[in-house]
Amino acid sequence: MHIDLITVLPNLVRSPLDHSILQRAQEKGLVEIHVHDLREWGLGSYRQIDDLPYGGGGGMVLRPEPLFAGVASLQKDLGQPYDEIIYLTPDGETLDQPLANRLSLCKNLLLIAGHYKGIDQRVRDALVTREVSIGDYVLSGGELPALVLIDALVRLLPGVLGDANSALSDSFQDGLLDAPAYTRPPEFKGMSVPDVLTSGDHGAILSWREEQRTEKTQRLRPDLLPPEHEESVE
Ligand code: 6GU
16 A cells, blocks of 8 residues: 655654554555655745635635645656545544545555645645544644554555454454453452453353453443344333
């Protein structure tokens, strides 16, 4: 997968991309992530990228010219159309696991992280193919959401996670939360690991985990369960 990210704060996003799973995925050549400073395409000697909103109101709006120039330049370097040009915005479709799964099948993505009061609407109308939000709350920019989206996609790419089953057994991946996890020691501050997990009985462990997942989902996120699992409310 090839991901380009346009941002006004390139240094804000670099460190998370250089650690842990995202770092390893890039080192293994499973994903290429390129961070681009919007100012590279800024206007004039001050490399202007934003301006006051027409009609007044607070905040600054990212001007269309740098974004149009940036997208055109990256598109040209890529040599083929992007599968999606995604603008991160609280107005967008809320990211969930099915959307992450679908986007993880893309070969080339361009992400635009807005800032200030957002970007000129003409960029959204003419260039953006999809708008994504990471939840119903407001953040100060699209950088953290872009990182969230990248992490959610990259961990799904074949070969990124060590254990091939790991991504499939995640909470949400099949609509249920994950089972509780335990490691050593078997007894800690009077709390013990459930016997079944140390029994060596793989069948029993599997059914225990399934039970735990259903029980936990019922208790914490009943909205995730299909109708036949819902408690009767008569
Ligand atoms: Cl994508 N951007 C901003 N600024 N705030 C958000 C968001 C995105 N998703 C949730 N809140």
